[in-house]
Amino acid sequence: MSAHLTLAAEPRYFKGSSVQSRLLGVGLRHTVRPLLGLWARLPFDLYPPNLVDHLARLLPVPDGTSWRTVDLGPCSSEWLAAKDVRDLHGGNPSAIVYFHGGAFLTCGLNTHRSLVSRISYASSQPVLNVGYRQMPAEPITESVADGVVAFRWLLDQGYRPENITIAGDSAGGYLAFSVARAVLDAGWGRPAGVVAISPLLDCDSTRKRNHPNANRCETFPLNALERFTELTLRNDDRRGISGERVCPVDMPVADMPPSIIQIGSHEILMPDAELMANRLVAAGIPCDLQVWENQVHVFQASAAWVPEARQAIDEIALFVQSVADGTIEAPAAKAKKKVARPRTRAASR
Known part of the structure; x- marks a missing residue:
């Protein structure tokens, strides 16, 4: 197997790493990475309570952010709008559905509320922030099912599928592509686009093991990804769906x-991003693969103090606005027209 793909997708490389981003990388390499390595070596499965999301209730959110709880049945979510962002009733026909990361094991609405608010503000769109069910209580297939319910909720509110962008980070990137696929298969129409931030798109670790980034990632050691693979397979076995889930x-x-895919240049998830972009572009689907020099996993969440994170959110907003106004389209409907790049507001936050 080749250690590095020859890409049909030509990546856009964003150079430069600020002092803040370098400090963030050093901090993760000496805290989170060794802890995950230790977890991966435990002789038993450990599913710690999701204390991270509970503690994240104390984190500040950008001024003017409003949200209300939405009961989707199997899971709780929230309808969020950043300052001055209107919804369908205010004349804005577009919306985003967002899936948080956390390896299907941790994190939630609280940990990602600030990031979601910044994306809402930059894109001028409200967001359905989804608190989907996670392992070990439920397998990944049920997380996907919750995402489909979330998309259906937006349709029921009056949003059209072509005006809904599906977004997520890390494991949420897995859900973003999976929910888009499920929506298409259900015959509900084509979503506006997919935003994938440092996405986990392949639960098999083989390609990651053979990639140059296998030991360069500042967040995840390889053995943690391999342990994650084992957990997903055991959860599928326990529910009797072994072999049925498609990454x-x-x-x-x-x-x-x-779609737009953003990935740090040293991330261990780089092969997932490369392969997905390669397949999309080879099929004639527009995909903006962005590689950010020396940036860590989901660095966009540190937008309060890392300048590259704010720039990346601006890039996401440009994509979201472009698919909303039809200047980026699927091949069947694509017209030859100049892409208008509207100004965004993320940098001012």
């Missing part, structure tokens, strides 16, 4: 919506 890198992509 995004193996899904049909010929009718998928346009």
